[in-house]
Amino acid sequence: MYACLRRKISIAEDILCANLLHGAQIFVLLAEITTLAMKATLTTISEKTGYSVSTVSRVLNGKSGTCRISAKAVEAIMAEARRCNYSPNSLAQSLRTNKTRIIGVILPSVTNPFFAEMSGSIISEVKNRGYTAIVAVSMENEAEQESCVAALLSKKVEGIIAAPCGSNPRLFEELCNVIPVVFVDRFYSGLNLPYVTSNNYMGSVNATVMLINNGHRNIACIQGSPVSLPNKKRVEGYLKAMRQSGLEENAVLVGDEFSVQCGYLETKLLLSRDVRPTAIFALSYTIALGVMKALQDSGLKIGEDISLVSFDDNVSLDYMVPAITRISQPVEEMGKLATKILIDRIENDTAKSPQLELTTKVIVRESVRTILPAL
Amino acid sequence: MYACLRRKISIAEDILCANLLHGAQIFVLLAEITTLAMKATLTTISEKTGYSVSTVSRVLNGKSGTCRISAKAVEAIMAEARRCNYSPNSLAQSLRTNKTRIIGVILPSVTNPFFAEMSGSIISEVKNRGYTAIVAVSMENEAEQESCVAALLSKKVEGIIAAPCGSNPRLFEELCNVIPVVFVDRFYSGLNLPYVTSNNYMGSVNATVMLINNGHRNIACIQGSPVSLPNKKRVEGYLKAMRQSGLEENAVLVGDEFSVQCGYLETKLLLSRDVRPTAIFALSYTIALGVMKALQDSGLKIGEDISLVSFDDNVSLDYMVPAITRISQPVEEMGKLATKILIDRIENDTAKSPQLELTTKVIVRESVRTILPAL
DNA sequence: ATAGTTTGTACAAACGTTTGAGCAAATATG
DNA sequence: CATATTTGCTCAAACGTTTGTACAAACTAT
Numbered sequence: 061m062y063a064c065l066r067r068k069i070s071i072a073e074d075i076l077c078a079n080l081l082h083g084a085q086i087f088v089l090l091a092e093i094t095t096l097a098m099k100a101t102l103t104t105i106s107e108k109t110g111y112s113v114s115t116v117s118r119v120l121n122g123k124s125g126t127c128r129i130s131a132k133a134v135e136a137i138m139a140e141a142r143r144c145n146y147s148p149n150s151l152a153q154s155l156r157t158n159k160t161r162i163i164g165v166i167l168p169s170v171t172n173p174f175f176a177e178m179s180g181s182i183i184s185e186v187k188n189r190g191y192t193a194i195v196a197v198s199m200e201n202e203a204e205q206e207s208c209v210a211a212l213l214s215k216k217v218e219g220i221i222a223a224p225c226g227s228n229p230r231l232f233e234e235l236c237n238v239i240p241v242v243f244v245d246r247f248y249s250g251l252n253l254p255y256v257t258s259n260n261y262m263g264s265v266n267a268t269v270m271l272i273n274n275g276h277r278n279i280a281c282i283q284g285s286p287v288s289l290p291n292k293k294r295v296e297g298y299l300k301a302m303r304q305s306g307l308e309e310n311a312v313l314v315g316d317e318f319s320v321q322c323g324y325l326e327t328k329l330l331l332s333r334d335v336r337p338t339a340i341f342a343l344s345y346t347i348a349l350g351v352m353k354a355l356q357d358s359g360l361k362i363g364e365d366i367s368l369v370s371f372d373d374n375v376s377l378d379y380m381v382p383a384i385t386r387i388s389q390p391v392e393e394m395g396k397l398a399t400k401i402l403i404d405r406i407e408n409d410t411a412k413s414p415q416l417e418l419t420t421k422v423i424v425r426e427s428v429r430t431i432l433p434a435l
Numbered sequence: 436m437y438a439c440l441r442r443k444i445s446i447a448e449d450i451l452c453a454n455l456l457h458g459a460q461i462f463v464l465l466a467e468i469t470t471l472a473m474k475a476t477l478t479t480i481s482e483k484t485g486y487s488v489s490t491v492s493r494v495l496n497g498k499s500g501t502c503r504i505s506a507k508a509v510e511a512i513m514a515e516a517r518r519c520n521y522s523p524n525s526l527a528q529s530l531r532t533n534k535t536r537i538i539g540v541i542l543p544s545v546t547n548p549f550f551a552e553m554s555g556s557i558i559s560e561v562k563n564r565g566y567t568a569i570v571a572v573s574m575e576n577e578a579e580q581e582s583c584v585a586a587l588l589s590k591k592v593e594g595i596i597a598a599p600c601g602s603n604p605r606l607f608e609e610l611c612n613v614i615p616v617v618f619v620d621r622f623y624s625g626l627n628l629p630y631v632t633s634n635n636y637m638g639s640v641n642a643t644v645m646l647i648n649n650g651h652r653n654i655a656c657i658q659g660s661p662v663s664l665p666n667k668k669r670v671e672g673y674l675k676a677m678r679q680s681g682l683e684e685n686a687v688l689v690g691d692e693f694s695v696q697c698g699y700l701e702t703k704l705l706l707s708r709d710v711r712p713t714a715i716f717a718l719s720y721t722i723a724l725g726v727m728k729a730l731q732d733s734g735l736k737i738g739e740d741i742s743l744v745s746f747d748d749n750v751s752l753d754y755m756v757p758a759i760t761r762i763s764q765p766v767e768e769m770g771k772l773a774t775k776i777l778i779d780r781i782e783n784d785t786a787k788s789p790q791l792e793l794t795t796k797v798i799v800r801e802s803v804r805t806i807l808p809a810l
Numbered sequence: 811a812t813a814g815t816t817t818g819t820a821c822a823a824a825c826g827t828t829t830g831a832g833c834a835a836a837t838a839t840g
Numbered sequence: 841c842a843t844a845t846t847t848g849c850t851c852a853a854a855c856g857t858t859t860g861t862a863c864a865a866a867c868t869a870t
Contacts, residue, residue, distance in 0.1 A: 101825095101826055101827085102826065102827065102828095103826075111850090112849070112850045112851080113826090113827085113828095113850090114828080114849080114850065114851080115848085115849060115850075117826095117827070117828060117829085118828090118829090120827085122647055126846055127848090127849090128642060128846080128848055128850065129846085129847095130851085132849060133848080133849080144845080147585070147588060147589050148589065148826085148837075149530070149591065149825085149827070150590050150591060150824050151529050151530045151587075151591055151825085151827090152530055152825070152827040152828090152855090153527050153826080153827055153828080154526050154528055154824090154827090154855090155526045155527055155854095155856065155857090156826080156827045156828050156829090156854075156855055157827080158826065158855075159857085160526070162590075168828075169555070170545070170555045170558065171551050171552050172556040173546075173548065173550075173551070174547070176545060176546050176551035177546050179545055179554075179842095180544070180545045180546040180572065181570055183545065183570065183571070184572060184574075187571075187586070189750045191571075191837030192569060192586060192590060194567060194568075194569055195558065195568075195570060195571075196558070196562075197558055197559060210522070211562070211567060212522065213522060214524075214525045215525050215537075215567060216524065216525060216526055220843080242812080276659070281835070288778075296644065316775070320750070322843085341813075349750065349751065349753075349754050352754045353753070353754060356754075356756070364495050374722065374751070375695065376724065376749070376751040378724075378728070378756075379724050379727045379728060379731075379751075379755060380732070380754060380755060381755070382757040386859045429513070436859090476855095476856055476857085477834085477856065477857065477858095478856075486819075486820090487819065487820045487821075488820090488821095488856090488857085488858095489819080489820065489822095489858080490818085490819060490820075490858075492856095492857070492858060492859085493858090493859090496858085502819095503816080503817055503819085504818065504819080505818060505819090507819085508818080508819085522857085523856085524856050524857070525856075526856075526857090527825090527855070527856035528856080528857055528858080529825090529856040529857090529858045530824095530825045530826065530827090530855090530856080530857070531824075531825055531858050531859090532857080533825075563865065619852080684834095717818090719818055763866085782825080
């Protein structure tokens with residue numbers, strides 16, 4: 061670990077041997093390097109200043125006031141700490157105090173733009189609160205998710221923020237007996253744990269109603285993974301809106317995965333049906349990309365020949381031709397809120413653990429055509 | 436921290452009080468919960484089994500073979516460890532062994548798709564090697580970057596992978612005296628440290644030559660942050676290719692930031708010039724998005740009225756109309772290699788620390804028009 | 811039977827902190 | 841001047857590991 065340093069010292073020693081005449085000067089060099097090499101601890105500071113380790117500790121923790129420490133001692137200790145660039149050993153601190161100030165984050169992915177933004181927002185908020193985040197990736201794989209939890213626990217994280225994968229709540233059911241857990245985006249309705257998600261149901265209702273209001277009757281919906289709770293809610297919203305408008309007969313629900321390929325294939329199939337949909341509601345950004353590809357293949361123009369609405373916001377959707385109308389979730393806010401809830405609970409056992417649904421927003425662009433009612 | 440558990444126990448006690456008659460049954464419940472509550476340590480296992488802490492430690496570390504431990508002891512200890520769900524306390528281990536098996540990652544952002552993919556690849560590779568990654572975000576801010584380093588050091592990371600921001604190498608110059616450092620994507624040419632980047636220079640040459648071979652003479656280049664080394668290399672490549680074809684007079688280099696806005700504004704300005712470029716080379720994905728927006732504003736059709744090539748790959752570029760020709764970097768491989776180099780160096784002081792440039796690839800789509808030479 | 815070897819285990823120190831308790835010396839109070 | 845209080849500090853234990861050393865007991869060889 062300190063290889064470079066050792067190398068440097070060994071070089072210094074070589075120089076020393078080769079230059080015995082200039083001993084004094086060399087010693088300065090060696091002293092400097094040694095300062096760096098000698099990782100400062102309370103003990104080294106204690107030895108240098110002549111104060112006990114406990115006094116040094118209290119001074120460096122700013123307890124000089126409450127613990128009656130002389131100004132002289134404070135000054136000497138602070139000076140030495142600065143000189144040797146002291147930084148406390150978190151490991152020892154944590155071991156002693158039983159607080160690591162680390163929180164674990166489990167996400168299914170970190171490249172998917174939605175979760176990328178989520179992780180960015182969590183990392184930054186966690187840091188703001190003086191904690192450190194360790195983010196682990198489950199890859200939508202329950203076994204992997206379990207291994208993430210194990211890894212985080214052995215690092216003694218004080219709490220976990222998770223967008224769980226799979227439908228079996230067992231892991232988290234046990235986990236929440238050990239440390240505080242907050243879900244984000246996804247959650248298990250069976251577990252009465254705090255979560256922050258967006259109102260997927262209403263977002264989906266709004267999208268569908270918008271299409272209906274624009275004259276669409278045959279609206280197909282391409283869903284992602286059916287076990288995902290947000291997906292379920294979106295599907296519910298779609299079906300509800302269709303039913304409410306007496307269009308339940310026309311509802312077409314296909315798809316089984318949040319992927320470009322799923323969007324692509326399902327669109328191909330939709331286009332070969334007897335009754336072609338006039339609008340497609342893609343339940344994720346990736347699915348929408350697949351839809352767009354398939355429509356291009358068929359030479360259909362979005363916003364003219366067929367309409368498209370996508371769930372999830374992504375800056376690139378504004379650069380498509382035409383720009384894609386979509387439902388956006390307050391991703392950043394979700395991350396920040398989840399972090400806040402978790403840390404509040406860590407620091408205060410009695411803090412409330414709410415279950416929040418933030419509102420989604422329709423971002424209107426040009427991918428929805430208005431169909432005039434046939435008279 | 437153990438609030439939920441305490442609550443559960445307290446509930447259990449309530450039940451106990453209320454049901455003294457069914458004592459036996461209740462005790463089982465309490466025992467179960469207590470098992471969970473009592474965080475297993477070497478000491479607890481030692482007490483339960485009657486073997487000393489050292490024996491327990493050796494057994495659980497698989498040293499029973501080399502340390503002559505009886506099969507009986509191994510069995511008893513393993514059984515108890517399983518029963519109480521023992522998991523070693525990493526903090527104590529690390530404190531004792533001076534190895535944390537944590538590596539720090541410093542990236543300028545984690546939402547930018549390039550770095551999102553990078554972080555995903557690093558996190559996964561780090562985990563494969565049995566380590567844990569802590570990723571910190573510098574937000575392209577040198578002060579923040581310094582605070583990231585401090586945070587990581589206090590967590591006693593064993594090495595750092597960084598895509599540094601800013602142009603001052605001081606921080607990393609000092610850092611590399613303390614722990615191994617590997618740069619990824621960006622690096623400081625003044626520091627002789629290992630890095631993994633892609634051949635930005637050749638990628639840029641190739642892109643420019645392709646445009647020239649397609650008959651373009653007025654090729655504008657929109658750069659990102661001029662202090663960024665990859666940016667510099669790309670600019671060099673562009674200029675080199677232009678010069679080599681005797682087009683140095685035609686070279687137009689604008690821009691100063693990797694952002695959508697920069698791409699947008701610079702394109703607006705380019706279009707208002709006396710000599711309009713027939714092709715634009717955007718040095719990043721975000722810049723390309725801005726370019727596309729500006730071109731749409733002006734009613735110019737990409738691939739017909741004007742050509743566009745972008746640096747960086749992004750799946751959404753295939754869904755633009757037309758799909759955008761681009762230079763792709765092996766992002767995932769860069770992350771994996773950097774991780775491998777770092778961990779090899781951590782585990783083996785004498786491991787080599789190479790400086791790698793992976794090759795870029797041209798992904799040909801439909802955004803480049805062939806201009807026939809005027810005779 | 812004696813000496814030598816092997817086997818199985820325990821002891822104790824160390825890693826760097828934090829923190830309650832203790833204790834002289836200095837100061838204040840009567 | 842004797843007693844009480846305050847001041848400024850130190851001691852020592854503890855957190856959960858790892859690991860070098862020590863040491864009986866059980867064998868083996870003579």
